[in-house]
Amino acid sequence: MQTLLDTQTRLQDLHCAACDTPYSAFQLQRVSACCGQPLVAHYDLHEPLTRATGIERAENSMWRYRSLLPLLDDANRVSLGEGWTPILPLQRLASRYGLRDLRLKDEGLNPTGSFKARGLSMAISKAKELGVTGCIIPTAGNAGVAMAAYCARAGMRAVVAMPSHTPKAFKEECYWYGAEVHLVDGLINDCAARVRELNADNSLLDVSTLKEPYRLEGKKTMGYELAEQLNWTLPDVLLYPAGGGTGLIGIWKALREMQALGWLPADAKLPRMVAVQSANCCPLVETRAGHQTNCHSYVGQPTIANGLAVPRPLGEPLMLQVLDESNGLAVAITDEQMLEGMRELARLEGMFVAPEGAAVWMAARQLLETGWLRPEEQILLLNTGSGQKYLDNVEGHY
Numbered sequence: 093m094q095t096l097l098d099t100q101t102r103l104q105d106l107h108c109a110a111c112d113t114p115y116s117a118f119q120l121q122r123v124s125a126c127c128g129q130p131l132v133a134h135y136d137l138h139e140p141l142t143r144a145t146g147i148e149r150a151e152n153s154m155w156r157y158r159s160l161l162p163l164l165d166d167a168n169r170v171s172l173g174e175g176w177t178p179i180l181p182l183q184r185l186a187s188r189y190g191l192r193d194l195r196l197k198d199e200g201l202n203p204t205g206s207f208k209a210r211g212l213s214m215a216i217s218k219a220k221e222l223g224v225t226g227c228i229i230p231t232a233g234n235a236g237v238a239m240a241a242y243c244a245r246a247g248m249r250a251v252v253a254m255p256s257h258t259p260k261a262f263k264e265e266c267y268w269y270g271a272e273v274h275l276v277d278g279l280i281n282d283c284a285a286r287v288r289e290l291n292a293d294n295s296l297l298d299v300s301t302l303k304e305p306y307r308l309e310g311k312k313t314m315g316y317e318l319a320e321q322l323n324w325t326l327p328d329v330l331l332y333p334a335g336g337g338t339g340l341i342g343i344w345k346a347l348r349e350m351q352a353l354g355w356l357p358a359d360a361k362l363p364r365m366v367a368v369q370s371a372n373c374c375p376l377v378e379t380r381a382g383h384q385t386n387c388h389s390y391v392g393q394p395t396i397a398n399g400l401a402v403p404r405p406l407g408e409p410l411m412l413q414v415l416d417e418s419n420g421l422a423v424a425i426t427d428e429q430m431l432e433g434m435r436e437l438a439r440l441e442g443m444f445v446a447p448e449g450a451a452v453w454m455a456a457r458q459l460l461e462t463g464w465l466r467p468e469e470q471i472l473l474l475n476t477g478s479g480q481k482y483l484d485n486v487e488g489h490y
């Protein structure tokens with residue numbers, strides 16, 4: 093029995109990611125007024141909160157960390173059981189490649205089939221708490237599906253703009269949830285332009301990646317979970333497919349928060365973080381290589397990993413900071429390699445992962461070849477989605 097459970101949120105305020113100016117967390121916010129940059133939630137981590145009192149162990153979802161999440165009143169929670177996904181050993185792949193410890197956290201098992209469920213559950217819950225009645229999103233696919241589902245559950249209007257080349261399963265599921273879907277010729281940045289037109293009167297909350305503060309808070313729960321599931325030891329290297337960047341930034345935020353809370357062993361080394369991108373759209377790789385000063389005019393091409401087709405992510409500076417602080421790096425993987433990774437994970441491990449997840453495995457292989465990753469290291473792959481929605485992209489390539 094947990095009798096001392098601490099259920100009150102520790103949320104304090106929001107800070108501009110660029111200049112640290114504080115903003116109220118108790119009214120509706122979008123990006124910072126000072127710099128037009130993401131607002132990041134800050135919590136009171138000094139008042140003691142232990143793992144025993146801060147984790148609701150009977151709750152088998154991301155909401156087990158509710159005191160470190162921004163919702164004030166549980167009555168506003170909009171949940172479909174997101175999070176608390178398994179970490180699975182990849183023994184057959186590991187032995188084929190001579191690796192000591194290879195594991196995968198499978199986010200494809202979330203409601204609506206991707207880790208986007210975490211962020212949208214959180215964002216729609218907060219939107220409900222703040223009196224919002226409708227939301228709008230530009231999406232490469234999974235985020236739109238998740239927003240449509242959580243809006244349906246919250247009784248909110250949902251408007252989704254996605255590229256017309258997105259696999260049919262993503263569009264179809266949005267329609268089933270009753271969303272209004274706009275198909276746009278182009279990538280997610282073109283969808284963002286359409287969203288600005290559609291929402292010119294600001295009547296809907298724009299829940300674009302990092303343009304409201306709370307999707308990041310949902311996604312950071314992956315970091316809390318992986319530490320708890322690995323019994324508070326951390327992998328040497330964590331590979332994550334990065335598009336808009338909330339997953340990568342969120343996991344790192346969680347690791348930092350757990351350090352501040354004293355939840356990690358004092359001598360715990362944080363993992364080296366690898367941002368995995370598509371060769372067709374790899375703004376981070378290009379910026380880090382010094383081929384451009386930033387992604388502001390980067391032009392990307394479509395890829396079978398739809399979630400990675402984000403040419404100009406608002407969160408680029410935050411992602412680069414994670415890579416710098418963790419001694420990590422950014423890697424680009426081709427669509428052909430992703431198909432090969434999907435085949436290997438399916439045939440050797442029984443997992444039908446999204447191309448984004450397959451890219452992460454292929455990045456590990458590439459880094460083993462270059463020697464940056466060593467076979468004796470503990471390697472954690474994040475598969476962000478289920479392969480089932482991507483059939484239009486991958487059908488027949490088994």
Ligand SMILES: *Cc1c(COP(=O)(O)O)cnc(C)c1O
Nearest residue numbers: 234335336337338339399476477
């Ligand atoms: C959105 C998405 C990504 C990229 O995640 P970000 O948090 O935007 O970087 C990766 N994989 C899948 C399956 C996605 O849907």
Ligand SMILES: [Zn+2]
Nearest residue numbers: 108111126127
């Ligand atoms: Zn600022």
